[in-house]
Amino acid sequence: MTHLCIFNFQSLLIVILLLVCTCAYLxxxxxxxxxxxxxGLLGIFWMSAMIGE
Incomplete structure (x- = not known):
């Protein structure tokens, strides 16, 4: 049985944390x-950067 990263809560948190840190760095x-x-849709990256700061 295969597991996707999005269905594993710990992996989902890691992906969100990496997104926030990457956007703040950029x-x-x-x-x-x-x-x-x-x-818009790309506003997610701007909001992630604001959270990261």
């Missing part, structure tokens, strides 16, 4: 990349 390097997409 925003510290080049803020214009994430700041121009504050709304």
């Amino acid at each position: 925003r510290s390097l080049a803020p214009i990349l994430l700041d121009k997409n504050k709304t």
